[in-house]
Amino acid sequence: MARKTSLKDIANKVGVSTSLVSYVLNNKDKENRVGKETADKIRKAAKELNYFPNLNARSLKTNISHTIGLIVADISNPFFSSLARTIEDEAYARNYTVIFGSSDENNDKFIKVLDFLSTRQVDGFIVASPEESRETVLGLKESNVPLVLIDRYFSDIVVNTVMVDNFKASFEATNHLLNKGHKRIGAIVYESTLLHYQDRCNGYLEAMKQAGIVDGTQFLAKVNHQSLQTEIQEAVQKLIFEDKVTAIYFSTNTIATEGLKQIKNVGKKIQEEIDVVAFDENLIFQFLDVHVPFVSQPIKKMGQEAVRILIDQIENKDQGIINVLLKATLETKEKLQKVN
Template sequence: MAKRTSLKDIAQLVGVSTALVSYVLNNKRENRISKAVAQKIRKAAQELNYQPNQIAKSLKTNKTRTLGLLVADIANPFFSSLARYIEDEADRQGYTLIFASSDENPQKFRKLINTLLSRNVDGLLIAPPEGTQDQIIQLQQQATPFVLIDRYFPDLRTSYVALDNHQAIYLATEHLIRSGFRRIGMLTFQTELTHINERTRGYRSALNDHQIPFKKRWLREISRSNLIPEVAKAIHELTAGHNPVEAIVFASNTLALCGLRQLKSQSIRIPDNVAVVSFDETDINDLFHSPLTYVRQPLQEMGQLATRILLETMSANNRITQANLPATLVVQASTQPLAVSLLD
């Protein structure tokens, strides 16, 4: 990179001392300097395209006006949309974002946290993978400002912004029940992550509240590391045999995407053969042959709220804020009620 303009360059051009240039460019008031000189200095700074050295400033203030954003995968539309809302809110407050993807891998997560901290980010927005509770505790002990997003650890007193996951899937399951479906399957992840297990709990609560016995074989827990074959097997088993399910709830956008591919490959018609509730706002929902009913997360509110809480935390406010925002259910054709005659 070419040598950047220094205060000295400006001083030489104007014919004043470097100290005077520094004083003028770093202070809003300059009562003690003649206005003409101050103007000359500002003009020279502009002509020479002087950029204040943010690094030098950062060393002094110990602030970089940069936030770290640690997601599972920036290419997942849930995270890229959330990132966009966080970016907009951070920008409004004068912050930029460094992002990184952990791939749900605790080792990679640990490495990325250290990298972000070594870049002296002022705070972190984190979607922690399974098995990273210790890392989060360490951040607390170091008093690093952070807010968890999407996921959280119920045993830890940390700030977080997440979905009301129980309510979200309760809503989806109850909608299916009220539409006349009784044999309702669910695809979820096999995980210790609370946000996913809350979704499963929502499914079971809704069944229970409507006196539908829970059947273990209708709840399929998929391993992330073996996604495609396990989803294929689950869909196959849920839809085959004497007692196929009438409806399927997907606990995440990844599971929905994968499950819909499998349903399509089996030529299973939606909702004729099986009703479907998808998860998250995706381009598929409206363009699918039978537009999909889906659980909508309030991404904009989540992104804005998480960013605002983080900025508050950074300004030495130690209050813990925990938010589980409600989901809405967008009802479309994929959960159209069974023919009225069947319900009579």
């Protein structure tokens, strides 16, 4: 295992004292009259050297604060806002307060939120990690602060997790369309390093394979989170007019919202000309004239389990690693009818 970067390493790189580095990285540079140029150099060096604060050392300075740090990927996403609400309620029932932030799927912001929460002396973290955050999560885990990853995970980092079986849920969502007689089923997924998104993609491909459609990738469109609207517009047009699909699986509620809009924009009737199914619900579904089947994640159970595991670890440091895998359900009101 590589040696962790220390305050002294940063001090040597910049040419200042370790106490000066400590002031800056603990956001006390202004009160200690550290110049802006020097502070900027220290923060830049810390980032270049992959410095991660010793959160455990900070927490040892006080007793349990009964405060939990929650970091989600995007608080504007209905899934994460509902999850945050559940976690806050469950924590409150156990006499804990939650301080939360959003990384906006950005690792640099994730690090800043982590560092801020650590100054608030939180007892532990519940985290939905963003893209490109493996090293950050590894550093957090190695700091020995109580930690639960929720919704996302890393296959090579042994840590508490609360997950939904994304592969199986995606497999069943695709099967829903296959059982209605569709063969040319498109899927729109994120181009992502996050494993839970890859699990959803693989669940779709496996369902297509078992249905005898060996090369399901021919109907698979991957889109980038940063240019979502444009890429989904292009994907929907290609799937409908070039690939001649009769159904589309949207692997997130955000993708579904934009995808449904694009289906209408190209003049196709949802659930009549183009059948659809989505992963996660969105409020916009309630305003459509047709029902959109969707994978429903057990958000309340996820939040309850994450809080239970974290508080148990806070209050019992010797607790072993716990991995919880929950089952999602497909919510549909329509009867299965074979496509003519």
